[in-house]
Amino acid sequence: MSGLSPQWSSAAAAAVALVLCGGGVAYADGPADNTTPPPPSGPSGNTDGKGNIYASATHSQIKVRQVKGPTTGKRGNLTPVDTNWKPPACWYEPVMTPEQLKKFSETDGSGDVGVHETWIGKGLWTDHYRDGKPDKNFDDTWSVAPGYKDYNIGKKGYFWRSVAPDDTDPDSWDCGRIMFWQDGNTVPKVPNAPTAKTLAEYAYDQVKIPNTEIELKPEGKSTVNLPTWIWLDKGTFQEVTVRAELPNTDLWAETTAKPVALHLEPGTDDAETFPASGECTFNDDASIGTPYKTGDADKTPPCGITYLRATNGQPYQLKASVTWQITWEGTGGTGGPLPNGTFETTQDINVQEIQSINR
Template identity: 70%
Template sequence: MRLPTSSLRLASTASVAVVLLSAGNAYADYTPGQNTKPSGGKHGKTVYASATYSTIKVRQVSGPTGGKHGSLSSVDVNWKPPACWYEPVFTGQELKDFVDENDGNGDVGIHESWFGKGLWTDHYQDGKPEHNFDDAYTVAEGYKNWNIGKDGYFWRSVAPDEKDPDSWDCGKIMFWQDANVVPKVAHAPTPKMLAEYAYNKVEVPDTEIELKPTAKSTVNLPTWVWLDKGRFQEIKVRADLPRTNLWAETTAKPVALHLDPGTQDATTYPASGDCKINDDGSIGTPYEKGDAKKTPPCGITYLHATNGTPYHLKASITWQVSWEGTGGTKGDLPDGTFDTTQDINVQEIQSVNR
């Protein structure tokens, strides 16, 4: 039986109790973006009850570690990581063990849960056809004895965020695929998909810039901005999908620091506000005694004092993102940014002795 969540919301307590006593029940979401089905999982183990858990393994291969970090934001507002895909979850024996150990309670797809062993044994043991939860409500042929003894895996849809409307694009219930073969279905995993998944896992350092003067800037005198070498280095994150030969490495390379002075009454250096990141990972040039009236390679001149309300200086690092993966595949992904904001006070003094 398939029971939409819209029906669940209207069902009485008594009727729900009767339903749960039946041999097996399929709970299916009916409205994209409004997922209220029961779910559970064994996070960190090889089998899962919930389709929100992925088996993809992610690790940082190179780049700085430690300190404060944050996630990249794509400069392309229309880009986002994959909403759903399919991946191998169980061998035949593992699926049988999963059903036995969990009393037949778990997800057979992103938006469909089966409760009670009856549905599982009917379809995966006794060969009874079932319907996919896709737009066409296509038929999924049944299996005999969980396909135990065959070389391959049952694949299931995965969605990190099941409330994402696009997660409804993966509507097939758990299906079989022979070993060493990626299924030819829409939203099957690819190296590019893994690269996009890894993009969302890249952690970059906080944009902590050094200023001179450090306490207050002065009207009409430049404030120098720089970062020491090695602060910003290339970061590489690898994603592997177990039980396939699919992998991808996503590389984020820092290319520029953009300064937003927090007011239109300011001049940036360069005029674009984009300071190049040097080959050694440094930005700009450190201030030295006697540089007070020189033009910095990276910096700001404020034209008006703050008068008690500081300007909010925003420093944004642009990261150029590329990837490579299985079989020599490679490509580019949208640039990413990460920014921090700090308060700047500007004093009304025409000359200072530094």
């Protein structure tokens, strides 16, 4: 980036810099405690009408659509069981052809050249991408980014740029290259280049699974020391698959969520779960537990709860969470597991004492 001191490492930067250059303003933000907003004329995600994002590096062009599973009713996002796991913080994507870059540079000239760097002014763009002036990558070593002649017009390929859905994530600083050229039908061999797994992990957050609504028997109120049967009928939960594709590459991935277990938390220590672990596994027909039948009141349910103390004005909060096993497959026969996810719901449970009649 023109004009910034090399001693200011991108990994440690926490300030905002507005750098006046010969042909415009280079705007760079820090990864942590920024308090100064971008100038009002800064980019806001403009497109060329064809879905190609010119200005904002916080909007991915990855296309995601659900190809299997329910699409109606109450649904929500999964929470990874592994709390340390998260999707990639940043990667690179093809964003402009030579002709698109020429039009953008010479008619607009205000947009993100990387996740944490914005060029405002035609001169910055034309100097580097038209007139061959070198610049600096926004990385720890301030590596040289060679300039280009006439936007590489006549060549087949795309200019690639870094993308970070959340540019406040410190790990988004790992993608410090300013927008660079890549020949067509190829993916750059640089750190944080996208892969099929990148798309699969990006799609993880796009998986929408149905609310966990369990059936209880007896309904309404449970009774102290009598088991409450819990089950989910066959077909209540179905596998959900979403497909992610990165335009202008052959990269694709499908991420699938399969329900594998129901976990119960009674909402009080004065209760017993069946099984004792509180984990009710799915049956072969994709149901959970066994429906309650008349005469089962004194039997032990395969999935259920016995409350040992009555509620007193305040219902217990029964938490039911379904664990979903996540796998993916993608370009070139790639694939594998991703961290399991859960989706939790809470419902009120009132528990009454056993009523006795004296004659």
